[in-house]
Amino acid sequence: MNWYCLDxxxxLxxxxxxxxxxxxxxAVGxxxxxxxxxxxxxxxDGKANDQLLKFLAKRFAVPLKQVVLKRGAQSRHKIVEIHHTACAPEILLTDLRAH
Structure with a gap:
């Protein structure tokens, strides 16, 4: 499975x-x-999870309520669902191209 998919x-x-x-x-790769x-x-106290969701909401140009942590609240391995975005997942890879 790829690192992203549509359900x-x-x-996303x-x-x-x-x-x-x-x-x-x-994003580093x-x-x-x-x-x-x-x-x-x-x-x-969930600060890293909160920051992750805010980072993704900003990158995908959606309100924070449309970014949902589905699995992995206490783990480094997380599944996040993003509702109603017009952005492609590759938007996260722009960090990599900037370096």
């Missing part, structure tokens, strides 16, 4: 490997079939 409701589903506590928030995203928030 039966046409929602992302498979992510998240690394909290980094120097900055950015593929990691074992998932897209690796570094977050500059610590993994304390």
């Amino acid at each position: 039966s409701n046409s929602h 589903v992302l498979k992510l490997h998240v690394q909290p506590g980094a120097r900055r928030t950015e 593929l990691h074992g079939g998932e897209l690796k995203i570094k977050l500059d928030s610590p993994p304390v």
Whole structure:
């Protein structure tokens, strides 16, 4: 399976490997079939999850309520669903091209 797909409701589903506590928030590349995203928030009290959802909402130009953590709240391996976005998942890879 790719690191993203469309589900039966046409929602974008992302498979992510998240690394909290980094120097900055950015997508850094593929990691074992998932897209690796570094977050500059610590993994304390859900702060990293909150930052991840805000980062994805901004990147996909959707309200925060349309970005849903489906699986992995306590794990580095997460499944996130994005509702009603017109952006392609490759928008996350623009971080990689900037370096």
